[in-house]
Amino acid sequence: MSDVNIAFIGFGEAAQAFTSGWRTRGPVSVAAYDILFDDPQRADAKRAECRALGVMPLDSAAEAAAWADLVISAVTADQVLAAAGSVLPGVHPGMLFLDINSAAPFRKAEAAERVAAAGAGTVDVAVMAPVHPRRHETPLLISGPAAATVEPILAALGMSFETVSDRTGDASTVKMIRSIAIKGFESVTMECVTAAVKLGIEDRIIPSLTASLSKLDFAALADHVMERVVVHGKRRAAEMREVAATLEHAGVSNFLPAATAAHQQWVSDLGVRARFDGDVPRDALRIAREVLNAIEAQKK
8 A cells, every 4th residue: 555645635425435444455544624614513523534434633724735745636626716715825746736626627727737836746647536435536537737647656556547648638538538428428318218207208219218228228328327326416506517618728619518417507507416415226217207396495
């Protein structure tokens, strides 16, 4: 195992998945700062999540950076620049800063410039699959000036990664463009199945699409992606807004990612997850019915 000190800025799903995976391999020193530590109503629960995984909770991002050899920014897309700025007082020579957030490459480049100017090596990391069930073995793409430097550390941690280049943003560009299809198909699937249920033709639509997409089990796919949209729609909407920003910055059209962001945000705002008391089933038809129920409830 690696003997470096690792600090997360943001201790959510990805940070916890990576840490729990590392724990299966041997000891590793991990600390974290999460903005929820500053929320009186949620701080105790978030700190307890840290302690459950043997992670040392710290009082600020700057303290985390000062303690760590390797800082991993794992926040929401809209907090990428703020997270980078928050570590600056603790940046020290030899520190590496890994940005694993799902954000536009030019935004990650701006964050990296701020941290690099303070003396740290920076790495752009794109997480290319859900972090469960593979945890620390989830496929990653990395790029940036310190990509080569971090390679042996990631290897020692048992991480699964591929180096794209030494330019910040190249790894995230791959993820952003791939997300046009992946996240877009999720929303297309959800709208299609929901409309089919509304019109009472799901018994024709789903078998028809399964036949058309002969290499895919559409029913199983719908079960999976619709559960993902309901559970993670808000976070995924933030990512797709970053995809849209990426395409706008590149000077090309961004209709589908913008529409996907709007749809997944709409699903989140509709409150469908709460209708299942947070325990959303992988059942496309049940989810579709609750979407329709939520729409009807808004009309009253």
